[in-house]
Amino acid sequence: MDFSFSKDQEQLRKAVREFVEAEVAPFAAKWDEEDICPVDVFKKMGQLGFAGVFVPMEYGGAGLGYTERAIVLEEIARHSAGLAMFLMTHHLGVAAILHFGSEDQKKKYLPDLASGQKIGALAVTEPTGGSDLSGHQSTGEQVEGYWVLNGRKCFASNSHVAQVTVVTVKTGTDQKGRPALSAFIIESDNPGLTSGRKENKLGLRVSTMGDLVINNCKVGEDSILGGEGKGQRVALGIISEVGRAGMSAISLGILRGCLEEMVKFAKERKLYGKPISALQAIQFSIAETRIDYEAARLLTYNALTLKDTNQRCDVDLAMAKYFSTEAVIRAAKRNIENMGGYGVINDYSAGRFMRDGLAGLPSAGASNIMKVIVAAATLA
Amino acid sequence: MKALKMVVCIKPVPSPDQYHHVSIDPKTKSLIREGIPTIINPLDKNALEAALQIRDKYGGEVSVISMAPPAAEENLREALAMGADRAFLISDRAFAGSDTLATSMVLASAVKKIGPADLILTGNESADGGTSQVSAQLGEWLGYPHLMHSCGIEVLDGGDSLRVETHRDQARVVYIMKMPGVVSVIRSINKPRFTSLMGVISSRNKPLDTLSSLDLLLDKAFLGLEGSPTKPGDIYQPDLTRRCVPLEGSTDDVALALIQKLRAAGLQL
Amino acid sequence: MMDNKDSLWVVVETIRGGFQKVALEMLSQARKLAQRLQELNGVRPGVWAVVTGSHPPEDEAMYRYGADGIILVAHPSLEEHRTDLHATVLADLIREKEPQVVLFGATAWGSEVAPTVAARVKTGLAAHCVDLQINEQGNLVQLVPAFGGKVLGEILCPLHRPQMASVRPGVFRAVAGEPEGKGIKLAVRPDIARNEDSIQVVEVRQKDAVGKPLEEAEVVLAGGWGVGSKENWLLLEELGNLLGAAVGCTRPALDEGWAQGEDTMIGISGKTVRPKVYLGFGISGATHHVVGMSDSGLVISINTNPAADIFQFSDIKVVADAGSIIKSLVDQLKLKSH
Numbered sequence: 009m010d011f012s013f014s015k016d017q018e019q020l021r022k023a024v025r026e027f028v029e030a031e032v033a034p035f036a037a038k039w040d041e042e043d044i045c046p047v048d049v050f051k052k053m054g055q056l057g058f059a060g061v062f063v064p065m066e067y068g069g070a071g072l073g074y075t076e077r078a079i080v081l082e083e084i085a086r087h088s089a090g091l092a093m094f095l096m097t098h099h100l101g102v103a104a105i106l107h108f109g110s111e112d113q114k115k116k117y118l119p120d121l122a123s124g125q126k127i128g129a130l131a132v133t134e135p136t137g138g139s140d141l142s143g144h145q146s147t148g149e150q151v152e153g154y155w156v157l158n159g160r161k162c163f164a165s166n167s168h169v170a171q172v173t174v175v176t177v178k179t180g181t182d183q184k185g186r187p188a189l190s191a192f193i194i195e196s197d198n199p200g201l202t203s204g205r206k207e208n209k210l211g212l213r214v215s216t217m218g219d220l221v222i223n224n225c226k227v228g229e230d231s232i233l234g235g236e237g238k239g240q241r242v243a244l245g246i247i248s249e250v251g252r253a254g255m256s257a258i259s260l261g262i263l264r265g266c267l268e269e270m271v272k273f274a275k276e277r278k279l280y281g282k283p284i285s286a287l288q289a290i291q292f293s294i295a296e297t298r299i300d301y302e303a304a305r306l307l308t309y310n311a312l313t314l315k316d317t318n319q320r321c322d323v324d325l326a327m328a329k330y331f332s333t334e335a336v337i338r339a340a341k342r343n344i345e346n347m348g349g350y351g352v353i354n355d356y357s358a359g360r361f362m363r364d365g366l367a368g369l370p371s372a373g374a375s376n377i378m379k380v381i382v383a384a385a386t387l388a
Numbered sequence: 389m390k391a392l393k394m395v396v397c398i399k400p401v402p403s404p405d406q407y408h409h410v411s412i413d414p415k416t417k418s419l420i421r422e423g424i425p426t427i428i429n430p431l432d433k434n435a436l437e438a439a440l441q442i443r444d445k446y447g448g449e450v451s452v453i454s455m456a457p458p459a460a461e462e463n464l465r466e467a468l469a470m471g472a473d474r475a476f477l478i479s480d481r482a483f484a485g486s487d488t489l490a491t492s493m494v495l496a497s498a499v500k501k502i503g504p505a506d507l508i509l510t511g512n513e514s515a516d517g518g519t520s521q522v523s524a525q526l527g528e529w530l531g532y533p534h535l536m537h538s539c540g541i542e543v544l545d546g547g548d549s550l551r552v553e554t555h556r557d558q559a560r561v562v563y564i565m566k567m568p569g570v571v572s573v574i575r576s577i578n579k580p581r582f583t584s585l586m587g588v589i590s591s592r593n594k595p596l597d598t599l600s601s602l603d604l605l606l607d608k609a610f611l612g613l614e615g616s617p618t619k620p621g622d623i624y625q626p627d628l629t630r631r632c633v634p635l636e637g638s639t640d641d642v643a644l645a646l647i648q649k650l651r652a653a654g655l656q657l
Numbered sequence: 658m659m660d661n662k663d664s665l666w667v668v669v670e671t672i673r674g675g676f677q678k679v680a681l682e683m684l685s686q687a688r689k690l691a692q693r694l695q696e697l698n699g700v701r702p703g704v705w706a707v708v709t710g711s712h713p714p715e716d717e718a719m720y721r722y723g724a725d726g727i728i729l730v731a732h733p734s735l736e737e738h739r740t741d742l743h744a745t746v747l748a749d750l751i752r753e754k755e756p757q758v759v760l761f762g763a764t765a766w767g768s769e770v771a772p773t774v775a776a777r778v779k780t781g782l783a784a785h786c787v788d789l790q791i792n793e794q795g796n797l798v799q800l801v802p803a804f805g806g807k808v809l810g811e812i813l814c815p816l817h818r819p820q821m822a823s824v825r826p827g828v829f830r831a832v833a834g835e836p837e838g839k840g841i842k843l844a845v846r847p848d849i850a851r852n853e854d855s856i857q858v859v860e861v862r863q864k865d866a867v868g869k870p871l872e873e874a875e876v877v878l879a880g881g882w883g884v885g886s887k888e889n890w891l892l893l894e895e896l897g898n899l900l901g902a903a904v905g906c907t908r909p910a911l912d913e914g915w916a917q918g919e920d921t922m923i924g925i926s927g928k929t930v931r932p933k934v935y936l937g938f939g940i941s942g943a944t945h946h947v948v949g950m951s952d953s954g955l956v957i958s959i960n961t962n963p964a965a966d967i968f969q970f971s972d973i974k975v976v977a978d979a980g981s982i983i984k985s986l987v988d989q990l991k992l993k994s995h
Contacts, residue, residue, distance in 0.1 A: 522772075
């Protein structure tokens with residue numbers, strides 16, 4: 009069991025870190041405060057291969073795996089979890105097309121998505137529920153050789169910036185009478201797809217989230233992704249793996265941020281004539297955060313190793329997502345507490361870490377759903 | 389336009405955020421550098437970027453060389469990941485203790501060994517003790533014209549000469565320099581590109597070779613510590629600390645108090 | 658004493674008809690070194706100012722500040738910016754006259770000519786020295802900073818001659834005194850080969866000098882990242898005018914586009930200042946900056962971070978927002994003048 013990263017992965021991490029420290033870290037607080045979605049930075053990341061980390065080179069990607077994707081997301085999230093979320097939700101659209109698309113669809117969409125020239129998205133959640141896909145109200149009707157889609161998506165990430173959006177709609181019922189969903193690729197220049205309200209989020213603010221209005225949206229036959237009736241597979245397949253993996257990696261970044269800030273503050277802040285790092289209570293909270301970070305790291309990268317070697321990983325990813333996202337809340341709280349009054353001042357990143365952590369909890373499946381999945385697998 | 393063969397000399401230096409870890413061995417009076425992570429000297433990255441931009445525009449080849457201990461292989465890989473075509477580590481115990489004259493002698497020999505070069509680029513100075521001497525001395529050992537403080541380079545005449553813009557103390561001076569030549573660059577010349585994921589992956593397959601003293605034609609009289617005219621003596625850490633008396637109060641109170649202090653120091657206010 | 662061999666040379670950089678004043682600082686120090694050598698060996702080596710150029714000036718100030726003699730090296734090709742040719746003639750002259758020490762001011766010109774000469778003559782050169790002394794053996798000891806100034810190291814050139822060193826402007830003090838003798842002038846006309854045309858100067862654009870040079874100001878205001886904005890920086894410059902102070906910067910303020918230019922940067926790779934009063938605004942106190950102002954008289958630092966490194970090196974500590982303090986100072990000073 010070798011738990012170390014390869015030399016290439018270390019070099020990759022270093023390269024991403026250099027970019028993040030120069031182009032992301034100095035602006036993270038401002039983006040969060042002013043609710044800015046820096047599309048220009050996304051384009052720069054695209055040029056460096058971040059937008060298509062796991063896309064094969066033949067489609068214009070970097071040809072790497074999900075482990076490398078996690079390294080990229082972790083490094084970005086260390087300073088701006090919101091920007092990492094922007095990138096990771098783009099990856100959901102990319103992965104959907106990569107894993108379920110026809111050769112033509114892959115050739116058509118992946119190069120622009122992988123290079124960051126186009127932003128992707130995967131919109132599944134509806135007002136009737138995210139965890140419960142059977143409640144889908146959006147519909148798709150086949151009319152004379154094309155499809156007409158109608159409905160509404162909410163809490164859709166990249167709703168206002170994506171050029172290529174994968175949506176799921178109800179296109180029929182299966183043998184058991186349950187709704188059958190199909191996934192469709194819609195481009196932003198399609199007049200039938202518009203963005204509605206933009207949400208004002210508690211955290212992960214850089215990542216735009218809002219409503220999508222699908223109104224008599226006409227798309228061709230060649231827009232169906234993965235085949236008719238396969239929408240549930242597409243949605244769950246991508247969210248449960250690429251989504252959970254993404255949230256875990258982002259959480260690692262925030263955890264590291266909490267840990268590093270805690271250590272820095274503890275060494276600088278003097279009380280009772282000494283740095284507070286001399287106080288056991290502070291030491292314990294740092295130890296707890298460190299342990300949380302290391303455990304989250306191991307769960308995450310172990311799950312990703314399984315994914316990259318094509319082994320079953322959905323349960324491991326559920327465990328990693330659950331643990332990492334919840335650990336962020338614990339660590340962020342410790343960080344704020346250690347900083348005393350400073351912890352609640354927005355000039356410091358402590359508050360943003362907590363808000364970003366909270367905003368990450370419901371993504372890619374709520375904690376309770378993760379527990380349902382892990383219990384089911386464990387009790388089987 | 390003929391394709392230019394360029395060589396960029398890079399130096400691994402301790403990462404500046406690690407300077408507080410640099411300590412002095414009280415017994416040997418020398419610096420303890422082991423275990424401190426290194427980065428490519430920032431100005432050498434500007435030099436590499438300049439070479440890459442020329443290659444991107446006109447074609448050619450960019451080689452990076454570094455006279456350094458074996459750990460510098462990682463820095464050379466970084467340079468390859470940034471876009472260089474091939475790399476050479478010039479490493480040998482015999483080079484230890486080299487001052488700038490000895491170092492530039494070895495670099496010159498390496499440049500000659502790896503093939504004819506049209507343009508040799510390097511940063512004006514290194515971040516860890518920048519003497520800013522190597523580029524000029526390298527030019528002298530090679531017998532090539534050389535220029536420092538460059539903030540702009542343009543290839544002219546189908547690749548036979550360069551237009552080199554430089555920053556002097558009171559003027560910007562533009563030269564035309566015949567190639568082959570050596571140019572050292574300053575920060576404002578460009579903004580080094582970030583390394584892409586693709587760059588990291590492709591760097592695996594690019595050639596990285598080691599050259600030792602056995603591979604090079606060296607002037608033994610100027611080799612290593614023995615052959616370096618300058619020799620290191622004692623090292624110490626200066627104590628620059630002061631009293632640090634706090635001045636407190638409202639903004640306006642503090643400003644008033646400062647004005648008083650300035651008057652007391654002799655200013656007519 | 659006036660035998661050229663084993664003399665101490667200070668190379669004088671000519672600029673636009675005049676010369677760089679750092680030469681006077683170097684001459685003052687060379688005079689001290691000559692005196693020390695006299696104490697050790699009983700023989701006082703001559704101190705020579707060596708001036709190269711197309712019309713090298715002979716300035717009597719050089720005698721007052723320490724030169725026993727001046728060597729004027731004139732040639733029409735010795736255009737100010739042809740550092741290669743200056744180096745050629747200096748190297749030839751060194752081989753002929755065999756001085757024991759050759760000093761340069763570490764200006765852009767000196768930083769280029771010195772290593773070229775050292776390589777031609779195959780001797781040792783220590784760059785950016787912060788001190789020069791003579792040791793018991795009569796050798797030059799050069800003190801150089803490393804790691805951003807965290808560490809100071811001694812450099813010696815025991816076996817090779819001449820011992821060469823470059824020193825940044827502002828490190829030594831120019832001290833005028835009574836010249837030792839009458840002052841001797843030697844004119845040299847070197848041979849420069851016809852085909853030295855691998856380098857040509859094609860354009861010279863003078864930079865506009867802005868305000869009082871930092872090295873000469875009695876009061877220096879230094880601004881860093883904590884100044885916060887261009888608006889605040891302009892206020893800082895206004896404060897400079899009100900106080901009659903020069904305004905310098907650190908790298909972050911330069912990168913933000915607030916500061917005037919690279920030549921107003923204070924620190925190990927910029928200017929060394931030793932004003933009567935130094936006021937630092939929003940500067941964190943990285944060693945490479947501190948080394949450039951550590952010899953200042955009164956050091957007052959203003960920074961919002963109570964743990965900023967700069968405070969250890971300051972006489973007075975103010976934990977406050979730089980911008981607010983600058984504004985208040987400007988307002989108060991304007992009030993007083995009414």
